[in-house]
Amino acid sequence: MPKSKSKSAPSPVVPAFLAELLAARSPSGAEHEAQAVFDAHVKPSADRYAKDALGNRIATLNTAGDPVLLLAGHIDELGLQVSYVNKDGYIYFNTIGGHDRVMIPGRRVIISTQNGPVLGVTGKRAIHLMEDADRKKVPEIHEMWIDIGAKTKKEALARVRIGDVATYQPGFELLHGTVGVARAFDDKVGAYVVGEVLRRLVPKKKKLAAQLVAVATAQEEIGVRGATTAAYSVNPHLAVAVDVGHATDHPDCDQRKYGETTLGGGPIICRGPNINPFIYDRLVACAEKLGIPHQFEADPRPTGTDARAIQMGRGGVATGLVSIPLRYMHTPSELVDLADVELTVQLLVAFALSLKKGDNGHW
Ligand SMILES: [Zn+2]
Numbered sequence: 181m182p183k184s185k186s187k188s189a190p191s192p193v194v195p196a197f198l199a200e201l202l203a204a205r206s207p208s209g210a211e212h213e214a215q216a217v218f219d220a221h222v223k224p225s226a227d228r229y230a231k232d233a234l235g236n237r238i239a240t241l242n243t244a245g246d247p248v249l250l251l252a253g254h255i256d257e258l259g260l261q262v263s264y265v266n267k268d269g270y271i272y273f274n275t276i277g278g279h280d281r282v283m284i285p286g287r288r289v290i291i292s293t294q295n296g297p298v299l300g301v302t303g304k305r306a307i308h309l310m311e312d313a314d315r316k317k318v319p320e321i322h323e324m325w326i327d328i329g330a331k332t333k334k335e336a337l338a339r340v341r342i343g344d345v346a347t348y349q350p351g352f353e354l355l356h357g358t359v360g361v362a363r364a365f366d367d368k369v370g371a372y373v374v375g376e377v378l379r380r381l382v383p384k385k386k387k388l389a390a391q392l393v394a395v396a397t398a399q400e401e402i403g404v405r406g407a408t409t410a411a412y413s414v415n416p417h418l419a420v421a422v423d424v425g426h427a428t429d430h431p432d433c434d435q436r437k438y439g440e441t442t443l444g445g446g447p448i449i450c451r452g453p454n455i456n457p458f459i460y461d462r463l464v465a466c467a468e469k470l471g472i473p474h475q476f477e478a479d480p481r482p483t484g485t486d487a488r489a490i491q492m493g494r495g496g497v498a499t500g501l502v503s504i505p506l507r508y509m510h511t512p513s514e515l516v517d518l519a520d521v522e523l524t525v526q527l528l529v530a531f532a533l534s535l536k537k538g539d540n541g542h543w
Pocket of ligand 1: 401
C-alpha cells in the first residue's frame with residue numbers, strides 16, 4: 181500500500197455532479213431522481229446515450245473504439261416501501277435492500293409520492309413506557325411504522341399510496357476536511373466516478389483506443405439486476421465495477437476477518453476469482469505509474485457488487501472491481517473521504533487510456 185505520493189490533492193469543494201447525485205433519492209426500482217442527475221451531467225459529453233427497461237443509463241464515448249470497456253456504478257440506494265396503512269393513518273413498510281433494523285426507528289424519512297415528498301417519522305414507543313425486556317429488543321420490520329401526522333387511513337392514503345418508496349432524510353454534509361457524511365454514498369460515488377471518467381476522457385479522446393461505456397446501473401441493492409442486463413446489451417470485452425468497500429479502520433472491525441483498509445487510503449483494488457488477472461494487474465500498474473495511493477482487498481467468492489453479474493455476462497467478461505473505502509455501510513450516516521473518490525476517477529481514466537486494441541483479458 182504505497183503512502184500518499186499523490187500529486188493531485190482534490191479540491192474540498194464538492195463537484196456539483198456528485199452533490200446532486202447525493203441529494204437525489206433513488207431506492208432500487210425508483211431511481212428517477214438519480215437518473216435525471218446522470219442525464220444532466222453525462223449525456224452532453226457522450227457520443228451515444230441510452231436508457232433501458234430496467235432504468236440503466238448507458239453513456240458511450242468513442243463508439244468505434246476497440247476494446248469495449250464497460251464501467252459500472254450503481255445509482256440505486258436502500259429504501260423503504262409503503263405496504264399498508266392502518267385505520268389510524270400509521271404507515272407500515274417493507275425494506276428495499278439490506279437494512280440493519282437497529283437503524284430504522286427514530287428517523288425522519290421522506291416518502292416520494294406523486295404529489296412530491298412527504299416527510300414522516302419512524303415511530304417507536306418511548307423508553308419510559310418499555311418493560312426491561314423490550315429495551316433489549318430490536319423490533320421486527322412489521323412492528324415499526326411511519327407517522328406522517330395523519331389522523332385516519334383516509335387522510336394518509338390521500339397523501340401516500342401503497343407502493344410509494346421512502347429514504348432516510350439526511351443528505352450530504354462535509355464532516356472534516358475532505359471527509360463527508362451522507363445517507364447513500366453507496367453507490368452514488370460509484371455512479372459519479374463512471375460518469376466523471378467519461379467526461380474527463382472527452383478532451384483526451386484522440387488518445388483513447390477503447391470504446392468507453394459508462395453505465396449508471398439500476399437495482400444493484402436487490403440483486404445486481406441492472407448490471408445483468410447492461411452487461412448483455414453492451415457486450416463488453418472488459419469491465420470494471422466501481423462500488424464502495426468497507427473501510428475496516430474503526431474500533432469495531434476485526435481486521436483478522438475483514439482485512440486492512442482505511443478511509444483516505446485510496447481506491448481499493450480487489451483480487452479473487454471474480455476478478456480477471458489482466459485487469460487487476462493493469463489497475464495496479466496504472467496506480468503505481470501515476471503514484472496514486474491504493475489498497476488491496478481479497479475476496480475469494482463472487483463479490484457483492486455489479487462485478488458478479490458482469491463477469492458472467494454472455495460468454496464471460498474480463499471484470500475488475502475498484503472500491504471506494506467507506507465506513508458504516510448501509511447506515512444513514514456513511515462516511516467517505518472525497519479524496520478517495522477523486523483518486524478513483526484518476527485511476528480509471530489512466531486505466532481506460534492504457535488499453536490497446538485486442539486487449540480482452542483472455543488467459
Ligand atoms: Zn450497498
